[in-house]
Amino acid sequence: MNNEKVEEFMGRVVADMAATDAAGSVVIGQRLGLYRALAQGPATPEQFAERTGCHPRYLTEWLRGQAAGGYVGYEPETGRFSLSEEQAFCLADPNGPNVPAAFLLALGTLRAEPRITEAFRTGAGLAWHEQHEDVIVGCDAFYRPGYVAALVSSWIPALDGVDEKLTAGGRVADVGCGLGSSSMLLAEAYPRATIVGSDYHDESIARARDRAAEAGVTDRVRFEVATARTFTGTDFDLVTMFDCLHDMGDPLSAARRVREALAPDGTWLLVEPNASDKVEENFNPVGRLYYSASTFLCVPNALSQEGGYALGAQAGESAIREVTTDAGFTRFRRAAETPFNVVYEIRP
Incomplete structure (x- = not known):
């Protein structure tokens, strides 16, 4: 046995353990608004306590731990902690990468560990609606910034003729819409278009309806409780699915329903995680994150x-291509991609 390799491996373990334990602190920072408060300017723990109304002893430990992880800065001369512009953008701006949402999603996911452990033995499933609420909320908050950054500015324009159709008043079905962020972004960007968001989870749809009412877009977006096999409507110019086809027990039937629902010249915009067909090429930090999720x-x-x-x-x-081909689609291409996602353009 090579002791140097053991030490190297243990170094990786310590880093992973530190990151795992730090997830709780990040979520605390989100729930209490600590990142937003620190973005207002540097502060000692005592000054930060006055600013936030939280206990100084807890804040001291939290700030030191955040600094140890490189999430906040520290000035030894003054004892003050601070956020750089870049850290504030990632941690405190909901329209930035919204890093805390990723940790909220991760912690919510891990709450199911006992049931997942048992499922390894039995092969049983655990449905999305059975997960902790933090999974639902965290998933929406984590993915939304990516949609804000790319959906209208990059992904839609990458599709042949879709931007023009939606600008003129096209019809969209947003399947597996969750809390409706993607549906509302489309409604805000294309005021002449009509969007129908659907999801099988009734509580998510209820929240989506409330959010649409708050955003003032109910005149052009509506939501229905339906699966990917039962969503209503036909002759859609665009059907969208964001990071959900791979979650389905019967993606082939879902793809066939999309084929039926599209207009003859319609387009299916399918966003899926960016992964190689070669398993070993996914052995990287992003692949590790996705395999765990x-x-x-x-x-x-x-x-x-x-x-x-x-x-x-x-x-x-x-x-993914095999599912769409088996469903009767004849055109499939990679229209755009990010380090996390691939955008497919699929047509009849």
């Missing part, structure tokens, strides 16, 4: 449904 969320949800599929978050392009 898939173990706790995606595969259990698929196994909770009929259909016999469990694609998982790292299914890869070939598996």
Whole structure:
């Protein structure tokens, strides 16, 4: 046994343990508004306590831990902690990368560990609606900034003729819409278009309706409780699915329903995790993140449904292409991508 390799491996373990334990502190920072408060300017723990109304002893430990992880800055001469412009953008701006939302999603996911452990033995599934509320809220908050940054400015323009159709007043079905962020972004960007968001989770749809009312877009976006196989409507110019096809127990039936629902010249915008068909090429930080999430969320949800599929978050392009081809689509191309996602343009 090589002791240097043991030490190297243990160094990785310590880093992982530190990051895992720090997740709780990040979520505390989000829930209490600590990042937003620190973005107002540097402060000692005592000054920060006055600013936030929180206990100084807890804040001292929290600030030191954040500084140890590189999430906040520290001035030894003054004892003050601070956020740089870049840290504030990532941690305190809801329209930035919204890093705390990712940790909220992660902690919510881990709450299901006992049930997932048992599922390893039985093969049982765990449906999306059975997950902790933090999973639902955290997922929406984590993915929304990416949609804000790219959906209207990059992804839609990358599709052949779709931007023009929606500008003129096209019809959109946003399938698996969750809390409706993607639906409302489309409604705000294309005021002449009509959008129907659908999700099987009735509580998510109730929240989506409330948010649409608050945003003042109910004249052009509505929501329905429906699965990807039962959403209503036909002759859509665009059907969208954001990071959800791989969660479904029967993605083939969902793809066939999309084929039926599209207009003859319609487009299916499918966003899926960015993964290689070669398993070993996914052995990187992003792949590790997605495989972990898939173990706790995606595969259990698929196994909770009929259909016999469990694609998982790292299914890869070939598996996705095969589903669409089997459903009767004849055109499939990679229209855009980010380090996290691939945008597919799929047409009849």
